[in-house]
Amino acid sequence: MSSVQVLLSRVDPGVPVPSYARQGDAGADLVTTEDVVLAPGERAVVGTGVAIALPPGYAGFVHPRSGLAARVGLSIVNTPGTIDAGYRGEIKVCLVNLDPVTPIELARGDRIAQLIVQRVAQAEFVEVAELEPSERGASGYGSTGGHATLGTEK
Ligand SMILES: O=c1ccn([C@H]2C[C@H](O)[C@@H](COP(=O)(O)OP(=O)(O)OP(=O)(O)O)O2)c(=O)[nH]1
Numbered sequence: 750m751s752s753v754q755v756l757l758s759r760v761d762p763g764v765p766v767p768s769y770a771r772q773g774d775a776g777a778d779l780v781t782t783e784d785v786v787l788a789p790g791e792r793a794v795v796g797t798g799v800a801i802a803l804p805p806g807y808a809g810f811v812h813p814r815s816g817l818a819a820r821v822g823l824s825i826v827n828t829p830g831t832i833d834a835g836y837r838g839e840i841k842v843c844l845v846n847l848d849p850v851t852p853i854e855l856a857r858g859d860r861i862a863q864l865i866v867q868r869v870a871q872a873e874f875v876e877v878a879e880l881e882p883s884e885r886g887a888s889g890y891g892s893t894g895g896h897a898t899l900g901t902e903k
């Protein structure tokens with residue numbers, strides 16, 4: 750796994766810097782700086798207390814944590830959130846409670862998301878009259894099968 754130095758500033762010095770729970774992990778855990786209670790279906794933007802300066806050619810992606818997703822239904826509205834290399838503000842997370850019944854209570858310092866730093870390319874879009882053919886062509890949206898049968902299709 751490659752490593753890249755990312756400068757970080759704590760806009761809230763009371764919370765820990767993002768850290769990888771285990772060696773080789775792709776995601777570094779981010780915490781909420783705020784206590785928050787999310788009713789079923791409710792969303793809230795929370796701070797993480799950190800700002801970063803990614804090198805050009807990199808982006809950060811804010812993903813949900815699987816454990817919280819499975820246990821209580823916590824997710825992120827815009828998953829994965831995109832952190833542009835030029836962004837210097839506090840990383841924020843737009844949390845959502847996907848559980849239909851039970852509220853989610855989060856406390857300051859809880860690990861609520863994970864940041865994945867990846868290399869990215871900026872495309873140079875070149876318009877052409879026609880795209881060259883491929884095996885897949887324009888087949889998409891389940892064209893290869895393997896999807897569940899919808900109730901309406903039974
Ligand atoms: O989960 C997220 C997603 C984005 N951002 C910050 C960093 C990112 O660089 C900036 C803009 O994000 P995005 O491009 O997704 O939002 P937009 O609605 O297109 O805003 P803008 O017009 O500023 O690009 O907001 C976060 O802090 N957390």
Ligand SMILES: [Mg+2]
Pocket residue numbers: none
């Ligand atoms: Mg944008």
